[in-house]
Amino acid sequence: MSTMKNWLAQSSPALKARFAGILYLFTGMAFVFADSFVRGKLVVADNAAATAHNILAHETLYRMGFAADLISAVGFIAVTLLFFDIFKPVNKSIALLAAFFSLAGCTIQAFICFLHLAALVILGGVQYLSAMKLEQLQDLALLSLNLHAQANCIYMVFFGMYNILLGCLILRSRFLPRIIGIFMIIAGLTYQAFLFPPLAQSLFPFLIGPAGALGELSLVFWLILFGVNSQRWNEQASAANTI
Amino acid sequence: MSLNSLRAWIAQSSPALKARLTGVLYLINGVVYTKADSLIHGKILVKDDAAATVHNILTNGSVLQLSFAYSLIATVAYIAVTFMLYELLKPVNRSISLLAAFFSMTGCIVGAFGSFFTIAPLTILGGAPYLSVFKTEQLQTMALLSLNMIAVVASVSMVFFGCYCILIGYLILRSKFMPRIIGAFLIIAGLTYQLFLSPPLAANLFSRVIMPAGALGEGSLILWLLIFGVNSQRWRQQAGTAGE
Numbered sequence: 001m002s003t004m005k006n007w008l009a010q011s012s013p014a015l016k017a018r019f020a021g022i023l024y025l026f027t028g029m030a031f032v033f034a035d036s037f038v039r040g041k042l043v044v045a046d047n048a049a050a051t052a053h054n055i056l057a058h059e060t061l062y063r064m065g066f067a068a069d070l071i072s073a074v075g076f077i078a079v080t081l082l083f084f085d086i087f088k089p090v091n092k093s094i095a096l097l098a099a100f101f102s103l104a105g106c107t108i109q110a111f112i113c114f115l116h117l118a119a120l121v122i123l124g125g126v127q128y129l130s131a132m133k134l135e136q137l138q139d140l141a142l143l144s145l146n147l148h149a150q151a152n153c154i155y156m157v158f159f160g161m162y163n164i165l166l167g168c169l170i171l172r173s174r175f176l177p178r179i180i181g182i183f184m185i186i187a188g189l190t191y192q193a194f195l196f197p198p199l200a201q202s203l204f205p206f207l208i209g210p211a212g213a214l215g216e217l218s219l220v221f222w223l224i225l226f227g228v229n230s231q232r233w234n235e236q237a238s239a240a241n242t243i
Numbered sequence: 244m245s246l247n248s249l250r251a252w253i254a255q256s257s258p259a260l261k262a263r264l265t266g267v268l269y270l271i272n273g274v275v276y277t278k279a280d281s282l283i284h285g286k287i288l289v290k291d292d293a294a295a296t297v298h299n300i301l302t303n304g305s306v307l308q309l310s311f312a313y314s315l316i317a318t319v320a321y322i323a324v325t326f327m328l329y330e331l332l333k334p335v336n337r338s339i340s341l342l343a344a345f346f347s348m349t350g351c352i353v354g355a356f357g358s359f360f361t362i363a364p365l366t367i368l369g370g371a372p373y374l375s376v377f378k379t380e381q382l383q384t385m386a387l388l389s390l391n392m393i394a395v396v397a398s399v400s401m402v403f404f405g406c407y408c409i410l411i412g413y414l415i416l417r418s419k420f421m422p423r424i425i426g427a428f429l430i431i432a433g434l435t436y437q438l439f440l441s442p443p444l445a446a447n448l449f450s451r452v453i454m455p456a457g458a459l460g461e462g463s464l465i466l467w468l469l470i471f472g473v474n475s476q477r478w479r480q481q482a483g484t485a486g487e
Contacts, residue, residue, distance in 0.1 A: 067440040070402050077349060077406075081342040103345060107352045110403065114357075114395045117442065121391060128293040128387050131380030 013086060013175070013234070014227030020082035021223025027075035028220070030068040038065030039116070043145050048138035051145065052123050059120070066117050073110040077103065086228065087169040089237035098165035105158035108151070115148035153194040160191025163215060170219075174236050175228040180218050187215025258331065258420070258479070259472030265327040266468030272320040273465065279313035282306050283361065288390055293383035300364055300386065311361045318355040325351065325407075331473065332414040334482035343410035350403035357396030363389040398439040405436025408460060415464075420477040425463050432460025 038061055042054040055062050080102040087095040119141040122129070129137060163184045170181030190211040193200040200208060286306050289295035300307060325347040332340045364386035367374070374382060412429030415421045435456040438445040445453060 063441060063443075066442075070399065070440055073349070074346070074402065074406055077345050078342060081338060081345060084341075085338055099345075103348065107349045110349055110399055111353045111356050111396070113399050114392065117395050117398075118392060121395060122388070127291045129384055131293065131378070131384045136381075 012227075012230045013237075014230045016082055017086055017223045017227040020079055020086065021220050021227075023075050023082070024079050024216075024220045025224065027072045027079060028216070030072035030075065034065040034068040034072065034116075038062060038068070039145065039148075043142070048135070048142040051142050052138040055119060055141070056123055062120060066113060069113045069116060070110065073106045073113075076109075077106050080106065083166065086233075087166070087173065089233065089240040090169045090173045092240070094165055094169060098162055098169065101158050101161040101165065105155040105162060108155040108158065112148055112151040112155075115144050115151065118144045150197060153197045153200060156191050156194040156200070160188040160194070163188030163191065166219075167215070173228075175230075175233040177222065180215075180222055183211075183215040183218050185215075187212045257475045259475045261327060262331055262468050262472035265324055265331065266465050266470075266472075268320050268324045268327065269461075269465045270469065272317050272324060273461070275313045275320065276317035279310045279317060279361075282310040282313070283390065283393065288387075293380070293387040296387050296390065297364075297368060297383040300368060307361055307365055311358055314358045314361060315355060318351050318358070321354075322348070322351050328411055331478075332411060332418065334478065334485040335414045335418045337485070339410055340414060343407050343414065346403050346410065347407040350400040350407060353396060353400040353403065357393060357400065360389045360392040360396065395442070398442045398445065401436045401439040401445075405433040405439070408433030408436060411464075412460070419481050420474040421467065425460075425467055428456075428460040428463050430460075432456045 042051065042058060042062060044050040044054065080099050083102075084095050084099045087098070122137055122141045122144065132140070165188075167181040167184030167186075167188060170176045170184060171178050173181075190203070190208045193203050193208060283306075286303055287296060287299045287310075289299065325344050329340050329344040332343070367382055367386045367389065377385070408429045410433075412426045412431075412433060415426030415429065416423050418426075435448075435453045438448055438453060
């Protein structure tokens, strides 16, 4: 434990940045698993009966989706803290504001996990639900999942703000390439389309998806492969301390 | 008392006093949360019986409102606990203490949001004209469904509180002003809370594993804070070496 603490205290900013990159990738994969492989595979649009059948036939997979959603939120909170530490020397106030936006997004993401699980509770076949017809229960379950998809739009706006601020911090930093900052700002701006969900839906495949992938993946892979320039980070950190 | 004098008082008050106040708030949280929970389970909820549950709701009109208020008070108290434990454990490792506070805040907000499922049955059963398209039994089912959602949301927040317990446990282990064994207990408690990632598993193991581990971890922390606070001298030493 004490060696671990020393390691954490002495670990270079580059190591911290690499760790943040790996964690970011991990949360992204957990999210994609829950969203594409679980909900994407099991939810049949506008067909409540088929959706209900899929969920009950793959209950374990469906429950793993719930766990993956939660793990993704937990992981991103840790990413948020690591980024706060990494970008504090650039501008402490903006780094803190960025962390607040991200935390708001993570909290909403965590809360709406209940809509995923609610579908299973509704379809659980418990006695007291017999006052509803089977089709009504199936409709309620699909409604819950559709609300989950709508609620995704809420946190995307907050994560968009986070990306914009991170992009600004990267632009002003001396330890990461500026082009990644620009990509992140563009990604964050396109996420603001979720303020109007139908627009976001129609723009997703050819604007938001690619812009988001370019911004977030370029950051993630740069962090994993190169970390940050430790020497320049230390310079900027000590310059920030002398002010 | 003006805000400034309050701040000055907090800054000057000894760490031990702060720790005791944290213990008091933590205890309030525990008592009030248990109260909110037992009101619903003891007086309202009849498992799988919507009609009986609704009968209880309508004959004990204020119980749900009381439970709602208690659960919000519990959350408010825990946000205060989170802030105070952040201050207390900051000298050990500022970043990890901040990360712990982030996890706890997420758990608190999710929990506060979940309180609305406690109060929603009153709206569902409120007899508004627009609800008349549903049959009585259907409204009763929705009311029970809403109450059952409380546990679902609680599962979500417990995962975050589990992460919180693991991190404050780690910080207490590394601290020089509190007994390490409490840190170990908290880490164990936090690990068992991760079982809520699979709610059916958590429900199975709750009374045998999660409850005892949680009571030991959080209970020992509360008691230690209330009775002994922290060792102020050693806290100041560690805060001094943390170099701020």
